[in-house]
Amino acid sequence: MRVTCEADLAEAIRGARAPLAVRGGGTRGGAAAGLEVAISGISLYEPGALTLIAGAGTPLAEIEAALAAEGQRLPFEPARWGGLLGLAGESTIGGVVAANVSGPRRVQAGACRDSLIGVRFVDGTGTVVKNGGRVMKNVTGYDLVKLIAGSHGALGVLSEVAFKLLPAAPAQATVAMDLAPGAAVAALAAALGSPFDVSGAGWLPGVGAIVRVEGLARSVAYRAERLTALLAPFGARQIEGAGLWADLAEVRPFHGRAGDLWRLSIRPSQAPEVVARITAAGGEVVLDWGGGLVWARMPEGADLRALAAPYSGHATCLRGAAPRFEPEPAAVAALSRALRARFDPRGIFTPEGAL
Template identity: 75%
Template sequence: MRVVSESELAEAVRDAQGPLRILGGGTRAPSRVGGTPLEVAISGISLYEPGALTLIAGAGTPLAEIAAAVAEHGQRLPFEPADWGALLGRDGRSTIGGVVAANVSGPRRVQAGACRDSLIGVRFVDGAGTVVKNGGRVMKNVTGYDLVKLMAGSWGQLGVLSEVAFKLLPVAPVQATLVMDLAVPEAVAALSAALGAPWDVSGAGWLPGVGAILRVEGLAESVDYRVGRLAELLARFAPRVEREGSAALWADLAAVRPFHGRAGDLWRFSVKPSEAPAIAARLGGEVVLDWGGGLIWALVPEGTDVRAQAAPYTGHATCLRGDFAAFDPEPAPVARLSAGLRARFDPKGLFNPGIRA
């Protein structure tokens, strides 16, 4: 089923006779989600005010369309989302609703925050087929439920997004990347040292075949100064400065390009950065690191439930490609809270069944 307006979406939910699998571009849903497909194709930018750094768009608007529109005015989504279609081996185009539902946040999260931190408004249809609106065009204090933040990362289990609103940021005029040929343990030490320094790093990751990478952005003189200070701080790791190829490195990291077209199950661990080297060693497979080691992408042989293998870890694991429940079981108090929210917003249990164990 495909809907192209909010009214069609509300009607489809009200008329549903069984569970629904919520789709945008079809590039993000974990493998075990069941139900009748409901494709949300409510597309288009309904408001864009470059002077106010504000954008409102239908949830089915392709991410690439939004990126192109704001780039014309020298602006960007602060949290650097990437299209996961090639990573997960799926056709389709990533949509902004899917970005919000999964709270997708790229390398710039260490500086600009996550998707939910830039999201200022949502419209969605709940499990009763009612259109709900929360937030608006400007950042402000919220009373009652902060549904804007609640919908970010809800993976479609609380409602089906129809419209989203964001605050934007200007594109930095200059960027440079420090590259260090390091293995994971030394890389995490270097990234942690840089993130703890006052030099406003906007990306900190590790790519196989490249090593540790650190990004600095801003005005040219500021970038040169901060790169120099970081080079002094990290002198023992022998950093080199990459300027011409800097943007390509971060595009590769955001899209997890080393794993494109590769067979195997794909896992994503959100953990304490200090735990990353030990977890990576226990996994034994191939990894990509982001957020200073706080995000681990792992490619493992098919049929491998790596949660037990990676343990112990502080955080959570997500199976994005593989025949396992997408998320770790929640602690009992959190599970009760989550169940209560789902019962309130989706009392018939329509949305994305099977996404949790």
């Protein structure tokens, strides 16, 4: 079933008599759709107020094009995963919010949920819920805006989202270092701990460690020069790296390659040991967020959670036979059950795991 308005979405959920799989553009993986949300279109865009409201089914490309025309952007640099997972379809803004997808700029601008200022969604009873609004301080009662971001459809189906925006940076520079992934973490930590306002820090196969600064041209030139000098002990050099950041955000080194795909969010200080265990088991990695995000391509059937342990964080299996989500600690699981009982008392939604 395909719905194109909020009223039809609410009616479909109220009429459901069995668990209902929901999706937008179909680029994030998970269950096949039983209900496709195609509530599309930008309903409000005020460049002067740095505010945008759009239907959850609006293609991400449409939003990015509208913002680019006004010299603005979504702060958190959302990424598309369709190519990574070998899935056809077009990424939607609702899917970005549901998975709390945040690209390399998260180290500077925060996650998707930090830019989200308002939502409308339909809960498991078919009730339309609204929270937040058009300004950052418009929060009363429970902050459902932050709760719904990253909930993977466990609490409700998004129909509308509102964001704060930022001006696009007119210039950027990339500093690269020819380091192995484990050794790169120290260099990335040094960059992120510097006063030079780094907006990206990761590691790519065949390239090495990369660090980005953005802003006005003169400021970028100065900070890139100083950052290169700071990282000189690691062999730092400036390169033409604009395209590398899309490669990192969308994990392009793994596109079209067989094997299980995993996404680990951990403490950056743990990354060298975790990466060593992954590579010893025949896996490959891509690092983002200074080592706090580890993408791993593993031999089929490898239990990465066991191989990478111990680590503080969570591992998501995007492709493979393992359970998709990390098992929750007992206290967190109890909270998740209580939330789902409140928002989805009939158990209609099937997000393939916990919040």
